[in-house]
Amino acid sequence: MKDNSRADIQKVRENIKEAELVLVGIGEEFSLKETNGRFKKEEYEARKEAYQGLQKLLQDKNYFVVTLCTDGMIRQAGLKDERIVEPCGSYYRLQCADKCTDTITVPDEELQNKIKDMFQGKEEKKNIERNLPDCAKCSKKLTWNTIEAENYAEEGYLEQWKVYTKWLQGTVNHKVCLLELGTGMKFPTVIRWPFEKITYFNNKARLIRIHSRLFQTTEEIKDRSTGIEYNPVEFVKELSIEA
Numbered sequence: 001m002k003d004n005s006r007a008d009i010q011k012v013r014e015n016i017k018e019a020e021l022v023l024v025g026i027g028e029e030f031s032l033k034e035t036n037g038r039f040k041k042e043e044y045e046a047r048k049e050a051y052q053g054l055q056k057l058l059q060d061k062n063y064f065v066v067t068l069c070t071d072g073m074i075r076q077a078g079l080k081d082e083r084i085v086e087p088c089g090s091y092y093r094l095q096c097a098d099k100c101t102d103t104i105t106v107p108d109e110e111l112q113n114k115i116k117d118m119f120q121g122k123e124e125k126k127n128i129e130r131n132l133p134d135c136a137k138c139s140k141k142l143t144w145n146t147i148e149a150e151n152y153a154e155e156g157y158l159e160q161w162k163v164y165t166k167w168l169q170g171t172v173n174h175k176v177c178l179l180e181l182g183t184g185m186k187f188p189t190v191i192r193w194p195f196e197k198i199t200y201f202n203n204k205a206r207l208i209r210i211h212s213r214l215f216q217t218t219e220e221i222k223d224r225s226t227g228i229e230y231n232p233v234e235f236v237k238e239l240s241i242e243a
């Protein structure tokens, strides 16, 4: 840990405490990495701990979470489902590979357990993919409802996006803390740039950007933002310890 990290962490903790609303953006540094169709148990465990820490930090706050992750881990940490939006989709939802219909299918419990096992490195992805159910309309195999799908069905998150936009309107002129965790340049239009814009237009906003490399914020919001060079998974764990 760097010398100034403890002070940084304490300051962020205070920012969250003082804020009326907390907006969390989770980016690609939080995603579970796949190597040859397998995920790693250690990565899963580290994130699980971080998400539980996040839940602890947010439980008494008026919050919203936007995540680029598709592993569904955020929904397993005890946060409120109606306070989460996953614009890149989720492995816990399925769609027709051809998108012959907008229908989104929620996997049954057995399959959900297999998906969880997959993220913990116990199951190979291709073994699960081989046994995904068929589309009720065209009988083609269903696929993961994520941005990686060739014909990504955005219907999987759009309703929740509306809820998010409405929540955002309620932040105007309020003390809002924007906490960005590992959001780089993969999909900057979803979290990174809008968060800068919100901070720019709301002079009671405070942006905290945690990233291991791309932690810098822009000149226009330098008085209302802090960039911290840190692994975001580790940062959240540290942040929640004394919370």
Ligand SMILES: [Zn+2]
Pocket (backbone or CB within 6 Å): 096, 097, 098, 099, 100, 101, 135, 136, 137, 138, 139, 140
């Ligand atoms: Zn179909």
